[in-house]
Amino acid sequence: MATRSWLLTVSVLxxxxxxxxxxxxxxxxTDDDLQEVVTAALSEFLAKRPDIVVExxxxxxxxxxxxxxxxxxxxxxxxxxxxxxxxDGTPTKINRGAVVDGQYLCDEHLPKDHPVAF
Ligand SMILES: [Zn+2]
Numbered sequence: 582m583a584t585r586s587w588l589l590t591v592s593v594l595x596x597x598x599x600x601x602x603x604x605x606x607x608x609x610x611t612d613d614d615l616q617e618v619v620t621a622a623l624s625e626f627l628a629k630r631p632d633i634v635v636e637x638x639x640x641x642x643x644x645x646x647x648x649x650x651x652x653x654x655x656x657x658x659x660x661x662x663x664x665x666x667x668x669d670g671t672p673t674k675i676n677r678g679a680v681v682d683g684q685y686l687c688d689e690h691l692p693k694d695h696p697v698a699f
Contacts, residue, residue: 588638592674594660612640643672652685654678661687664697 597608609615616637623635645651650663650671661678662671663685678687679697688699 590674594675616640643674645672645675648672651675652680654687654690655684656690657687659687661685 595608609618620635620637627633627635645660648671650667652661652663653659654661654676660675662673662675663680664677665679667673676687677697678685679691679695680686681691681695688697691698
């Protein structure tokens, strides 16, 4: 039987209120908890496709606060990285953007003549 395989990489932004987190703790106890939830959700989504098997592979977690060339779009508040000033330490699996007049802007809110504008 021939099998085709994909490594599906999905980035999900998880934001947590720091004051509530101090009272409630993290959103999940272990990485295994998160693995179980994500794998179960994908398996359920694909339940009508018996030809597809979902299997967990890995997880990475990247804090965004304080990273170089990372900020929030001044218009829509989404996380962006500055494509013009990124470093090896800049997370790039978030929206692309740039800094204009000292403010981060995502590619959809950059001036239309900006080279990174969408
Ligand atoms: Zn924006």
